[in-house]
Amino acid sequence: MDCVVGRQGVDKQAILTILFRRTNFQLMLLLEEKTSKNVVTASAAR
Numbered sequence: 889m890d891c892v893v894g895r896q897g898v899d900k901q902a903i904l905t906i907l908f909r910r911t912n913f914q915l916m917l918l919l920e921e922k923t924s925k926n927v928v929t930a931s932a933a934r
Contacts, residue, residue: 901921
């Protein structure tokens, strides 16, 4: 699991990436803000 962020001070959004190693499948979820609450919400919803 990793979080990709944009330019500091300019972008609020981030992309949460989750890699399933067994199948080499990567899931990318757009986050409105880079906060732990948004990460938990996005990963639990999928």
